[in-house]
Amino acid sequence: MYEVRFHGRGGQGAVMAAQALADAAFVEGNYAVAFPWFGAERRGAPVLAFTRVDENKINIKTRVYNPDYIVVLDEKLMDFVNVAEGLSPDGMAILNSPLDPEEVDLGMSVKTATVDATTVALEVLGAPITNSAILGAFASATGLVSIDSVKQGILDIFGPRIGDKLAEKNARAAAAAHDRIKIGKCKAERTYPEAKKWLPTYQEMPLSLATKPTKTDSGLVGPGSSVENKTGSWRTFTPKYDEEACTNCLMCWFYCPDAAIKRLEPPKKVGFDMDYCKGCGICEEVCPADAIEMVR
Amino acid sequence: MAERRIVTGNYAAAYGALLSRVEVIAAYPITPQTFIVEHVSEFVNDGKLDAEYMPVESEHSAMSACVAATATGVRSYTATSSQGLALMHEVLYVAAGLHLPIVMPVVNRTIAAPIGIWCEHNDTMAERDSGWLQCFCENNQEVLDMVVQAYKVAENTKVLLPVMVNLDAFILSHTVEPVEFPDQKDVDEFLPRYDPKHAYLRPKDPMVVGSFASPEYIQEFRYQTEESTQNAKEVIRQVNDEFAEKFGRDYGGAVEEYRMDDAEVALITLGTVSATTRDVVDELRDEGKSVGLVKMRWFRPYPTEIIRDIASRVKALGVYDRAMSFGTGGPSYMDTKSALYGHSTIPVLGFLAGLGGRDVMVKDIRLMFERTLEAAKKDRVEKEVTWIGTRGVQP
Numbered sequence: 235m236y237e238v239r240f241h242g243r244g245g246q247g248a249v250m251a252a253q254a255l256a257d258a259a260f261v262e263g264n265y266a267v268a269f270p271w272f273g274a275e276r277r278g279a280p281v282l283a284f285t286r287v288d289e290n291k292i293n294i295k296t297r298v299y300n301p302d303y304i305v306v307l308d309e310k311l312m313d314f315v316n317v318a319e320g321l322s323p324d325g326m327a328i329l330n331s332p333l334d335p336e337e338v339d340l341g342m343s344v345k346t347a348t349v350d351a352t353t354v355a356l357e358v359l360g361a362p363i364t365n366s367a368i369l370g371a372f373a374s375a376t377g378l379v380s381i382d383s384v385k386q387g388i389l390d391i392f393g394p395r396i397g398d399k400l401a402e403k404n405a406r407a408a409a410a411a412h413d414r415i416k417i418g419k420c421k422a423e424r425t426y427p428e429a430k431k432w433l434p435t436y437q438e439m440p441l442s443l444a445t446k447p448t449k450t451d452s453g454l455v456g457p458g459s460s461v462e463n464k465t466g467s468w469r470t471f472t473p474k475y476d477e478e479a480c481t482n483c484l485m486c487w488f489y490c491p492d493a494a495i496k497r498l499e500p501p502k503k504v505g506f507d508m509d510y511c512k513g514c515g516i517c518e519e520v521c522p523a524d525a526i527e528m529v530r
Numbered sequence: 531m532a533e534r535r536i537v538t539g540n541y542a543a544a545y546g547a548l549l550s551r552v553e554v555i556a557a558y559p560i561t562p563q564t565f566i567v568e569h570v571s572e573f574v575n576d577g578k579l580d581a582e583y584m585p586v587e588s589e590h591s592a593m594s595a596c597v598a599a600t601a602t603g604v605r606s607y608t609a610t611s612s613q614g615l616a617l618m619h620e621v622l623y624v625a626a627g628l629h630l631p632i633v634m635p636v637v638n639r640t641i642a643a644p645i646g647i648w649c650e651h652n653d654t655m656a657e658r659d660s661g662w663l664q665c666f667c668e669n670n671q672e673v674l675d676m677v678v679q680a681y682k683v684a685e686n687t688k689v690l691l692p693v694m695v696n697l698d699a700f701i702l703s704h705t706v707e708p709v710e711f712p713d714q715k716d717v718d719e720f721l722p723r724y725d726p727k728h729a730y731l732r733p734k735d736p737m738v739v740g741s742f743a744s745p746e747y748i749q750e751f752r753y754q755t756e757e758s759t760q761n762a763k764e765v766i767r768q769v770n771d772e773f774a775e776k777f778g779r780d781y782g783g784a785v786e787e788y789r790m791d792d793a794e795v796a797l798i799t800l801g802t803v804s805a806t807t808r809d810v811v812d813e814l815r816d817e818g819k820s821v822g823l824v825k826m827r828w829f830r831p832y833p834t835e836i837i838r839d840i841a842s843r844v845k846a847l848g849v850y851d852r853a854m855s856f857g858t859g860g861p862s863y864m865d866t867k868s869a870l871y872g873h874s875t876i877p878v879l880g881f882l883a884g885l886g887g888r889d890v891m892v893k894d895i896r897l898m899f900e901r902t903l904e905a906a907k908k909d910r911v912e913k914e915v916t917w918i919g920t921r922g923v924q925p
């Protein structure tokens with residue numbers, strides 16, 4: 235059995251990637267399962283997905299805590315998420331990164347494959363969606379599944395959701411990434427701060443979780459606590475705002491899921507709070523005046 | 531001086547709200563509860579009760595409004611029955627989960643299909659895992675008294691759970707009988723204003739109520755409900771005693787024992803059948819049979835320890851249910867067996883009668899006792915669940 239943990243962000247397709255890998259392994263005659271793990275946060279929040287593959291039937295239904303492989307779809311994630319946590323020392327990291335493996339620092343030194351999946355995706359798909367390209371990299375870096383099976387997995391899983399044509403393109407992205415990996419060993423220089431969670435006993439927990447603003451080891455909880463959650467660090471794409479074109483219709487202000495758009499005193503119209511803008515692009519989608527453009 | 535009047539169970543349930551000085555009422559009428567809604571709306575209209583009355587468009591909204599009102603820190607009230615309770619189902623869990631001490635009389639009515647308006651306990655029994663506490667009443671006096679007691683139990687800081695006060699459709703809701711009305715002054719002393727410290731919505735003192743919780747929190751959250759439910763056992767006893775002291779009516783707490791001193795067998799009952807059973811016990815005693823009544827008053831929390839104690843004193847137990855959990859037995863019967871497992875080996879028999887409002891007659895109750903006495907003699911259970919008065923079914 236081998237176990238894979240995918241790290242991505244809501245909307246990047248980590249779950250579909252995990253499923254496509256399971257499908258690829260299944261096509262090769264294995265038993266495989268894939269499942270997501272995410273909280274209630276919306277687009278842009280870190281998400282996990284898992285794939286388990288074995289020759290025999292897999293019964294275990296727990297999450298994966300000591301993966302053999304980690305796959306990271308989002309290059310910025312490694313800066314503040316300890317993606318290698320629990321990774322087997324004999325395991326391997328497959329990362330979306332333009333850097334060489336030796337330049338990447340995961341806080342532990344393991345066999346690492348890097349691929350500039352974002353560039354591959356932009357070239358092949360015309361969009362920075364890396365979930366298919368990274369699977370091509372996984373196939374060539376690990377040799378656990380053939381690229382043909384990965385392409386089949388992408389067609390099987392992506393096809394019903396995004397259409398066969400786009401799925402074909404994604405399969406091509408996987409093939410393109412397959413030949414563009416760099417293999418080496420990453421650095422172990424940084425230490426990630428220990429992730430602290432507020433885990434009160436039932437006695438310590440406010441009854442029914444009715445919570446006043448409370449300082450805990452893991453920060454503020456209760457009303458106003460999202461102020462501490464600077465979602466701006468999630469951002470890969472940034473809204474570029476054209477005040478001239480803006481009609482001040484406030485659609486963007488209404489739709490921004492993180493309340494990162496502020497109404498300004500006239501004659502100014504709206505402003506963007508980069509501490510909280512997570513780069514989801516919803517404002518660009520809803521703006522009727524084309525006054526917002528997402529740029530990398 | 532407390533006055534005595536002859537009133538319906540519905541009036542008693544409504545008057546209990548008045549005496550408890552509820553501040554928000556949100557309700558939707560359904561037969562046979564409709565008169566409760568009408569009476570409380572009249573109390574408000576006539577200036578007898580200083581409350582916000584919200585005529586809502588459904589029971590789902592009624593419970594939602596009570597949840598919101600109680601979350602702001604006021605005492606709220608509603609009442610329902612049968613399908614209305616079923617429509618509230620999901621919001622019942624919100625009220626209990628958020629520890630909002632709402633009190634709600636439920637006029638126990640059969641739940642469709644088939645459509646019927648008469649007494650059966652399958653409406654509230656379906657909600658026995660919702661986290662609500664539940665008590666059952668035997669007469670209209672008890673209905674009034676229990677609304678007042680229910681607030682006191684519900685709002686106790688060790689409990690903070692909502693309570694259903696159950697009264698049998700028509701047998702209480704539409705029946706007049708004498709009721710003593712306590713003085714407002716005495717009730718005010720007994721039941722102070724609701725002043726929550728755990729959950730309230732006040733903009734100047736912000737608090738998250740009803741938050742999202744990930745798996746790291748929900749199990750502790752559930753354990754809080756379990757602990758509150760367990761705590762309620764002691765609080766029910768205290769409130770009963772305090773009430774008895776002040777108003778002179780002692781209901782015995784979670785369970786009332788009637789002629790149980792030297793009883794060989796006992797019948798556990800819920801609701802109005804308890805009243806008829808008193809007379810049957812007297813009759814059988816006169817005939818020299820050693821029987822007693824165990825009136826189950828608070829079904830949630832289930833009085834496990836008390837039932838174990840009773841089982842240690844008798845040779846067999848019969849359990850009467852007015853609802854069926856299909857394929858097994860009545861809910862009270864199952865809970866009794868579960869409480870006794872590993873603690874007692876006496877025979878425990880289950881009896882079903884009176885479903886859909888069919889009258890439970892003296893002869894039916896006599897049969898329950900006969901069977902229980904037989905089981906005591908043989909020291910074994912020959913038939914676990916007996917349906918009484920069902921055409922085509924041998925009782």
Ligand code: SF4
Nearest residue numbers: 490511512514515517
């Ligand atoms: S400002 Fe735009 S891109 Fe940024 S979080 Fe809001 S909607 Fe998303």
Ligand code: SF4
Nearest residue numbers: 480481483484486521
């Ligand atoms: S949606 Fe576009 S036009 Fe409307 S306020 Fe926002 S930027 Fe301006």
